[in-house]
Amino acid sequence: MRRRLLTAVAAGVPLAAAVYLPTASADTGSSASQPRTCSTVTVQAPAGTEVESVVSVDRPAGAVDVPEIPPLPASQVTGVPAYCDVTVTLTHPGEGDHAKVKVWLPQNGWNGRLQTIGGSAFAAGDYGTGLADAVKNGYAAATTDAGVKSYLDTSWALDTEGRVNTSLLKNFASRSEHEAAVVAKQVIGGYYGRAASYSYFNGCSTGGRQGYAEAQRHPDDYDGILANAPAISWDEFEVATLWPQVVMNNEKTYPTGCEFDAFNAAAVKACDSLDGVKDGLVENPARCDFDPRRLIGTSLECEGKQVTVTAADAAVVRKIWDGPSTTSGKKLWSGVPIGGDLKFPNLAGTQRDADGNLKGAPFPVPAVWVASWLEKQPAFDVSTITYSRFTQLFRQSQAEYDKIIGTDDPDLSAFRRSGGKLLTWHGQQDQLIPTQGTVSYREQVERKMGGTKRVDDFYRLFLAPGTAHCGLNGQTDDLGALRAWVEHGKAPGTLTATLTNTSGAHVTRDLCAYPKVSRYKGHGDPAAAGSFRCVPPSRH
Template identity: 70%
Template structure:
């Protein structure tokens, strides 16, 4: 369970909303300090919705504990006003809650919307507390659904998909939270926020892209990292490692998977001019896992010899989903990522047998929304059936939750800015999916230079899912977005701290796509000044 919580926390904006003060992100000057008048403000529900209740409660701050299985703790939170709004949509039978936290003193004049994780539509309190601690008024919504692994809401009592709640989760509730959160700010402080930002990773990243696509006027700036765009396709695609192991009847051990990853990183690490354990362009790594056949690797229960079957499984997982005829469907797990994230197996039973242990998010998507049978055994999926499920998901849910419309012209016209980074070692959401979306936007909107005016993507070498701010690494992504929105300082790089193969903290400039970082050949390899960004 501890590992599972760590995995799920990777998809939550637990620290992505942390604002690290820098000279490039000074507080915006406003008309003077605002003190929260913590009374229920008058609110107008968005079109199609009705507000059932509105309340305002003063909270003393201090230590805030995150709810649900993700948990988390934030200390030193100042006193704040909590405005809670309950919404429903007539005829839908739903009930969504929108929470807005507003610092009693020291509001920086800005509004921040927070995204969710896995099947949770919103923040569990940790992001809200962090935002308030850094001077923001912040809003989130539960969309009327549950915690990160709760999918009981997916089907109605008659076994049909609950389209109202899926619509809430996919798009509607985040827009409504933005509308109502801004009203709460104006009502409590007596003036509107100077700037509005969205902040999310994984599911939250997808929600940010959906806001840009469908509600371009909601936010001035959107920080959407490791975004789960093309949800209808990639969510099925991430079940592929389990499908491969089950169909090949081969379940490599965790130490075998690690051996393949380590060997690939060792082979492809020098492509950027320096051996530091950080692969700067994982998509170019063409390491053939068959090179390890016959190699002995140490395991907890002794040595394991890599077999041809092991190598065949890893080769298919890295290559990604294909139809039985060989047609490419989606990107595979990137080289350098932890293969046990999606290709996890159980501990050996009394007979020494193991089986696949699928990641719960894609397992639930296939069982609940595609098969409409929550107890469906995904281990029974053949290659042929997998291809059918992939096409089915795209056909049934592409327009609902795909979040991959490349036409961002309305967002560009509104003056909005979209900033994303994605880890090149993301074990749960292949970064190539985000890269492909960016390419589609370029094709639809006049090329890379025009798109760079409002949308920039940065790839982070050696970084797992939502990993920069979750682990030892860091980058002031929100500060960079603020500087872009408020002063027109478009980021050419994102200065970051990463962790190299020896566990040391090193500074790197995350390069704007399509450029990658390359060592200059001289200078301190632990310092960003020793690198430059160039096209590969």
């Protein structure tokens, strides 16, 4: 256990009267005769901020209703125990922002730990689902909205004069996440009368990027960071993931969704046995050399009509898989991995216009990044981007935003010294964040910090075959593996997961710690994890 001192300045704000309890590894509910309420403690503003308000409410046991936040529908989490719901609103003086930090504290049965929940797309935090699940499992839970809007509402990107709102971008990039950690620990200390024994961060996609930002910039905030399918190298990959649309628009070729599916199915079938057995999973799509021209002339039934795959269709798919490059052929970023779903609503989405013609339907996150943060015109038509203009935008994004939101600093030495542990998994068929971007970052860390073994001491990466974006959520006990590593020194050599193969069947697989790969033993049920072993990539 690592105790940390919270650095804070400015005047305190009353929150709840401190309830002092005996120090223990967990609150087992023995204090039931002295029920807690959200009464008064002091929250001091994290450095550089002021506390605008504190609202605290005792919530009874029952269901948590999560509101509809487009594109996600409303939902409900049942069986949530009684908890104290605290909202602290922070501002950075002179910047006009208002960032909310929410902390939910189970009234009984606290396990002595903090779990902070990350965001998704352009949302910086959680709207209730992750918080409720964490509280159900005994954690004190926290999240922040960073003062921005929701998943796809980026009206905050530019100020009234059309300039980038750098204050809110800094919040979204990393500043608010650190401040949430500071506030959450204070609130926990005031409510329970002692500090959390261990602090964890849990996020996927944008949440994964936030976890890496914490490890890179605030290495003392968390004992363990679970950062999956991370949106690191944000300034580069966000532009890179607009590439499928740029290709289709410039080649004036728009394959249907079923054509994209046919290319993926053929590639997966051709490369299925690379791990030693045909099991409906491609262990490493980066090694798959399937040539999409093999489908030229194939007849398919799409949308009730017969279509024939053309050479132009195959050329578009090849460019998308290869990833963005300059007009001279220099590679800029990795492409969508083979097997990753390309069709609408994903990166190569197409839709029919009023005349029935197929047109590109860009995924909103990279489209908005280019329109608002690069062109500074929210209504900008990304379908007009040429190949040469794409390269210019890629370079512009690097130049303007790498230091703010790149989240790709390979020097994790301070995090290692702090004793922190970083665990990541990434789907090998991630259709939204190219898997090889995470692999590339891990390799940069190894080069910076002395090789695989030294990095494995505190940072482990697992790649999941056949898995889409954030597709292992709920299919593996990743947080349990991280806790065992942090609290008992049991570094995970494998991560057991439930995967879905091309037939739709569920199989178990022990994901290997990178750079090792999974290899069929030559006997046994291909659906069972025990039929595979982890081997160095040179033997694969």
